[in-house]
Every structure is written in structure tokens, then in C-alpha cells.
């Protein structure tokens with residue numbers, strides 16, 4: 717089985733870490749390839765970044781289709797372009813926020829999301845509502861850490877995130893924590909050991925979800941809303957997105 721994990725931002729070092737975490741979570745016989753587009757934002761921290769990340773994401777999904785990939789992970793906590801990717805992909809497409817939130821609902825009565833910047837909290841709440849898990853989501857907490865600080869070994873990001881997770885358990889009464897950034901994937905085990913509750917990382921949760929869906933022979937229903945886009949031309953910088 718081949719799973720393509722797409723980091724929609726353009727920071728290759730983050731893509732590499734994401735790919736290593738995803739591959740480590742899979743069963744024998746599953747190969748993960750992690751990629752990022754060469755066009756788009758270095759990190760996704762706003763609606764503007766998210767909008768500008770989607771074309772690059774979709775170009776990687778289209779490339780995966782040409783390569784015959786079995787399934788896809790959208791490795792960004794805003795699940796950008798998830799619905800559009802599902803229209804393009806033959807196999808299942810799972811976003812890390814959806815996978816992490818749904819996984820956390822199996823672990824207790826409530827979870828807290830711990831994410832990067834406060835300005836992204838609204839999106840996390842919107843996604844909890846979209847995915848029907850808002851009654852499980854007790855809080856969305858921001859560490860006020862820029863996404864790329866997670867890639868800086870000299871930053872104190874790990875400690876700051878760990879302490880925010882500890883506060884979430886103490887103050888929100890949450891049974892589990894959801895890490896609100898793909899760049900936190902490698903912190904999951906460390907934080908869980910430090911705070912004593914399950915910590916869910918969306919990269920590994922989404923990768924295992926895709927693996928299970930492929931094993932079950934399940935994919936997005938392609939007869940209605942998620943049918944392939946109708947043939948159409950796109951102009952200017954998007955001309956390569958034309959659907960023949």
C-alpha cells in the first residue's frame with residue numbers, strides 16, 4: 717500500500733519530520749511518501765495562508781493520482797483543501813484535524829486542542845463543529861508559538877506546549893489532548909509521558925485511518941458532491957489545473 721502525506725506548507729524540514737512520524741505508525745507493507753508543494757506559504761497560520769496553500773496541495777494530489785497512490789493525508793491542522801482533494805483522489809483522503817478529533821472522542825468524555833497561534837483557534841472550533849465533535853471539544857488553547865518555531869531546535873516550543881497540555885488537563889478536565897499542528901507530531905509520546913493522559917497527533921491518526929480505509933476497500937463516494945470536477949479550463953497561473 718502507498719500513502720501520500722502532503723504537508724501543504726513549503727517547509728521541507730517539517731515535511732521530513734511529518735513523514736518519519738507517519739511511516740513509523742504504519743503496518744508492514746505500507747509505504748509513506750511525504751511531500752510538500754514548491755509553491756505556497758512556508759507555514760499556514762491564517763486564512764490567507766490557508767487559501768494560498770490549497771493550489772499546491774491539489775497539485776500534489778494530482779501527482780499522486782498519476783502515480784497510482786492508494787490514499788492521502790492532508791497534513792495541516794486546518795484540513796485545507798480537504799473537500800477539493802476528495803474530488804480529485806481515487807483513494808481516501810483524511811485531514812489531520814478530523815482524524816485527531818475523531819480519535820480523541822474514543823478516549824474519554826472530552827478533549828482539549830493545543831495549537832500554535834491564537835488566531836487559528838476559531839478554525840479549530842469550526843472544524844470541531846463541522847465534524848460533529850464539538851460536544852467533546854472542551855477547549856482550544858494556543859501557545860502563541862509560530863509554526864516554524866517547531867522546526868527550530870533552539871526554541872522552547874516543546875516545553876511551552878507541554879505546559880499548556882498540562883494546564884488543559886488540570887483546568888479543562890479533558891481526558892485527552894489533541895495536538896493542533898502537524899509540526900508537533902514528534903512531540904506526542906514525550907508530552908503524553910509527561911502529563912499522563914493520551915495525546916493524539918493528527919499525522920499518525922490520519923495515516924492509520926487512511927491505512928484502515930484502504931484495507932477495508934473504502935474510499936470517498938464519487939457519485940455526487942465528490943465526483944471528479946467537470947471538464948473546465950483555468951487561466952493564468954492556474955492554467956495547469958485545467959480538467960480535460
Ligand SMILES: O=C(O)C[C@H]1NC(=O)NC1=O
Nearest residue numbers: 759760792793832897898
Ligand atoms: O494551523 C496551524 O497552526 C498548524 C498548521 N499550520 C501549518 O503550517 N501546519 C499545520 O499543521
